[in-house]
Amino acid sequence: MSKENFIPIHKLCELYQVEMSFFSNLNEIDLIQITTIEQSHYVEQDKINDIEKMVRIHRDLGLNIEGIDIVFNLLQKIDGLENEIISIKNRLRFYEN
């Protein structure tokens, strides 16, 4: 498997100053997916936004992994609801005009 589009986890640990166990725990509850290539662990590059958010929530709010999981599920729900509101507003415009 090519390492392109992947970031090594040890780099992220260094960058965000978190333990490797932080990423393993996130992986255990499916918040991230760790891929092993040539005995090194990686995460997909396009998941970096989510990972940074998880690090911030952990660091700024002192939330543990379960807390991060709850927050992420709720944020996803909010995102879905916001998209639904936009779509409903657009439909409402159709009847109001």
Next chain:
Amino acid sequence: MAFIDYYKILGIDKSASAADIKKAYRKLARKYHPDLNPSDKEAERKFKEINEANEVLSNPENRKKYDEHGKDWQHAEEFEKAKQQQRQYQGGGQQNPFGDFGGGDYSDFFESMFGGRASSRGRTGGSVKFRGQDLNAELHLNLRDVYKTDKRTLTINGKNIRLTIPAGVKNGQVIKIKGHGGEGINGGPKGDLNITFSIINNTNFKLDGDNLYTTVDLDLYKAILGGEITVETFDGKAKLKIAPETQNGTKVKLKGKGFPVYKKEGVYGDLYITYQIKMPKNLTKKEKQLFTELAKLRPS
């Protein structure tokens, strides 16, 4: 520049312990953290306030300085000079009492008292690299502007950004442009630019999903006897056959004459036309006579 009461911001009194400060900060951060309140400007402002308060009060040296000179912040400069002299005598040379946190976003009060260099996230530590802030912008366009894929140059924060606007983009839709947001913290990558489209429909067409809807006037005789009319579609004129005895409110569908489907080149929604039959007005004597004769043929 007004004095900022950091104790009030965190809802604690002056005798609060370090644990009380941490507890108050965490409680408020959970409420106003930007990651938990996406697109909420008020929450973002509040978070900056509590973060700033925490930066000052959680650091004993800064807290002492704030307690001593807070209300009298104009004298902070003199205080700083005196401290610096003292450090020079001691062989130290640190300019900023907060250490090196990278670029920040603090109040004028904070910057005048503690210097302008501090992190936008108090607990991120000195050398942690973070992506820059995501920036949000709104782009106002007319519905006709998004009928075809278009390239535009936008000037955001003094920088020109070439943007491709795909045909069929919807009102309220957000397009993310990677790496055009705020500068990274401590050398981290730049944030993203999120552009929200605000699309104004000033056409005679209503848009629902990818389908367009419009109403076309039809004269009575064509509705009864049938014929051909020319109608306006979104991208030009089209000829339509009118079936004899067409009823008022009849809907016809023009397949593929609707709005382009987002990011599906060459795929369009449909156009729905509703016929609205116009009754003749100011009838002549002859017309009235003929209608009377017609009415007699269909007694109700």
